[in-house]
Amino acid sequence: MTLSATPPPEVISRSDTTMVLSMGPQHPSTHGVLQIVLEIDSENVVKADPEIGYLHTGIEKSAEGLFWTQAQTVIERMDYLAPSSNALCYALAVEKLLGITDKIPQRAQTIRVLTGELTRIASHCVWLGTHGIDLGAISVFFYCFDLRENILDLQEATGGARMHPNYMRVGGLNGDLPDGLLARLDALIEKFPRRMRELRGLLQANPIFQDRTIDIGTLSPEEAVQWNVTGPSLRASGIAYDVRKAFPYCGYETYDFDVPTRSEGDAYARFLVRLDEMDQSIRIIEQARRRLDTPGPVMIDDPKVALPPKETIALSMEALIHHFKLISEGFRVPPGDVYHSVESPRGELGYYIVSNGENKPYRIRTRPPSLYNLQALKGIAPGNLIADLVVMIGSLDPVFGEVDR
Amino acid sequence: MAVGTVNPGQFMLARLDDVARWAQSSSVWPLTMGLACCAIEMMTVTSSEYDIARLGSEVFRSSPRQADLMIVSGRVAQKMGPVVKRLYDQMADPKWVISMGACASSGGIFDNYAVIQGVDTIIPVDVYVPGCPPTPDGLLYAVNLIQQQIREGGRGGILARA
Numbered sequence A: 001m002t003l004s005a006t007p008p009p010e011v012i013s014r015s016d017t018t019m020v021l022s023m024g025p026q027h028p029s030t031h032g033v034l035q036i037v038l039e040i041d042s043e044n045v046v047k048a049d050p051e052i053g054y055l056h057t058g059i060e061k062s063a064e065g066l067f068w069t070q071a072q073t074v075i076e077r078m079d080y081l082a083p084s085s086n087a088l089c090y091a092l093a094v095e096k097l098l099g100i101t102d103k104i105p106q107r108a109q110t111i112r113v114l115t116g117e118l119t120r121i122a123s124h125c126v127w128l129g130t131h132g133i134d135l136g137a138i139s140v141f142f143y144c145f146d147l148r149e150n151i152l153d154l155q156e157a158t159g160g161a162r163m164h165p166n167y168m169r170v171g172g173l174n175g176d177l178p179d180g181l182l183a184r185l186d187a188l189i190e191k192f193p194r195r196m197r198e199l200r201g202l203l204q205a206n207p208i209f210q211d212r213t214i215d216i217g218t219l220s221p222e223e224a225v226q227w228n229v230t231g232p233s234l235r236a237s238g239i240a241y242d243v244r245k246a247f248p249y250c251g252y253e254t255y256d257f258d259v260p261t262r263s264e265g266d267a268y269a270r271f272l273v274r275l276d277e278m279d280q281s282i283r284i285i286e287q288a289r290r291r292l293d294t295p296g297p298v299m300i301d302d303p304k305v306a307l308p309p310k311e312t313i314a315l316s317m318e319a320l321i322h323h324f325k326l327i328s329e330g331f332r333v334p335p336g337d338v339y340h341s342v343e344s345p346r347g348e349l350g351y352y353i354v355s356n357g358e359n360k361p362y363r364i365r366t367r368p369p370s371l372y373n374l375q376a377l378k379g380i381a382p383g384n385l386i387a388d389l390v391v392m393i394g395s396l397d398p399v400f401g402e403v404d405r
Numbered sequence B: 001m002a003v004g005t006v007n008p009g010q011f012m013l014a015r016l017d018d019v020a021r022w023a024q025s026s027s028v029w030p031l032t033m034g035l036a037c038c039a040i041e042m043m044t045v046t047s048s049e050y051d052i053a054r055l056g057s058e059v060f061r062s063s064p065r066q067a068d069l070m071i072v073s074g075r076v077a078q079k080m081g082p083v084v085k086r087l088y089d090q091m092a093d094p095k096w097v098i099s100m101g102a103c104a105s106s107g108g109i110f111d112n113y114a115v116i117q118g119v120d121t122i123i124p125v126d127v128y129v130p131g132c133p134p135t136p137d138g139l140l141y142a143v144n145l146i147q148q149q150i151r152e153g154g155r156g157g158i159l160a161r162a
Helices: A059-064 A071-075 A083-098 A106-134 A138-159 A181-203 A207-213 A221-226 A267-291 A317-329 A369-380 A386-396 A400-404 B016-025 B037-044 B081-090 B101-106 B136-152
Strands: A011-014 A019-023 A035-041 A044-051 A336-344 A347-355 A363-367 B069-073 B096-100 B127-129
Touching (some): A044 A386, A059 A071, A083 A336, A083 A347, A106 A386, A207 A386, A267 A386, B069 B081
Parallel strands (some): B069 B096
8 A cells, every 4th residue: 555645754853943853643652643843942842733633533524424323333432531421422412403312211311420430530540540651650550550440341341342332322321231230330439449549649749740740731721711621621720610510411410529620720730630530420420329229211212213122023013113224224313403512531522413314414523622632732831841741741631532533 | 610510400402593582472572652542452451450561571662673563553544654654664673563453454443534444554464453442361362472473483464363
C-alpha cells in the first residue's frame, strides 16, 4: 500500500534563539497519539500547538451507515476509557428523538447510573496510574490498575467484553444484571475506601508530586470558560458545573452527591478534584446498589423498539414478525434533530443527532470533552518548562479516540 | 585459575546458537507505542494481575532504537501510517511485530476512508491477535508465540488463537 502522507520531521525549524520541535505522536507521555508542535527557548516553552488527527477513525461517518442500534458499537470506541458514558449518551439522545424518555423502566435507569459511575472510577484509575508514571511514581499504576481490574470484571459480567461491554440499548439495557453480580459489587464497595486511602497516601502529601504539580498549568475560571473546558478540569478552577446537577438524566436528581470543586486551578487541584470525584462516585454507586434489590424490567415495553422476549418468539406470530423486522431492518426514528449531553469522566459529552426518518442516523456529531479540554493546553503551556508540559497534558486527561474520533 | 577436578553437574553443553536464542527470546522489549483502545489493554499486561514481567517483556522502551517488538495496539489512521512505518524502520534488526486487535489486523469494524485496512499493508506482521480489544491474556499468548518463533526460527503470519 502506498502511504499518502509523509511523517512529520523531528526538528521543524531552527532560529538563533528558538527551535521548533515535534513532540509526539509517539511519545511516552502524550497519552496516545498527540503531536505537539513545540517552540522552545532552551528549556522554556514559548509556544505549544497541539496537532491532532493521528487517530482519526471516521466513527461519525461509519455510524451513518449502521442501524440505530448497531451505531452504538462504533460509538463505544470513541472514548475507550469510558465506553458506557458514550453509549449512555447516545441511547439517551435517540430515546429523546423517539419520545420514549419517560417510559424507560426504573431499574434500567438505576443500572445505567451504576455502570456510568463504575466507568468513571475505572477511567480515573487509568488517568491516575498514567499520571503517576509520567511523574516517576510507578507504584501508583499497579494500585490503580488493580482497582480497575475489579471494575472491568463487573463490566465483563454485564456485557461480555472487558472494555466495550455494549450493555446499553436504545430503550433500556441488553439484559438484566447476571446472578451474583450484586455480591461482587458489594465486595468492591467494601474494598474501595481502603484502596482510596492507599492511593491518596501514595501521592497526595508526596513532596515530589506536590512540587511537580502545584502552580503548574494554572487555569483561571475565566480562561477555563473561554477555552470551553468542562468536567474535573473546570471544577478545579472553581466553577461547579456538572451536567449531572445542571441537566439531570437517568434520575440523577434523586441521588445524594456533591460536586467537588477547588479554587486553585492548577494541576494539583485537578488531581484532588478527580480523587474527590471517585469518592462521590462510590457514594452514588452505594445508593444505586440499594435500589437494585427490587426486581423489574430493564427494557422498554414497546415492540417497535425492543426485541420481544426470546421465549415468546416460538409461540407468537406477532413476536416473530417484530423480531424479524428489528433484526433485518432495525427501527425507524421520526425526523428531527436532538442534542443530549451527559457528564463523562472528562466533562460534558454531547451528541447532536439528526434523523430523516430512516432506520439509520442521518448525521451524528459529537461534542467530545477531551478536544475542548486539550485546546486549553495552548493557553497554559507558554512560559513553563518542557518537563511541566508532561504534567499539564496528564492533568487535562485527554483521550485521543475521542479527540480525533 | 588452575585446572582442578570437575564435579558432575558443573557444566552444561549446548550449541551457542541455542543459548543465544534462549537469551534473546527471554528479553523481548516492546516499544511504547499506544494507538487506541488496545493500548489500554497493552498497559494492563504490565499490571500485577497479568504481569508480563514473567516473560521478560516488561521493559517498554520509548525509543525505537532500544526495542525489539512493536505492538501495533489499535486502529492505524491514514495520518498515523507513515509514523508507524518510520518507527518500524528505526527499530534495529532483528525485530518483531504483533498486530493487536481486529483494527490493526484488518481494519476491524472501521471499514472506511480513515483507517488503514490492516497494518500488514505497510509493515510485516509476525503474530495477529484477534479481539476487540483482545484480552491481556491474548497479548501474553502472542508474546509467547513470538518467543517460540525466536527459539525455533521462522517468521510471519501466525494467528494467536486459543
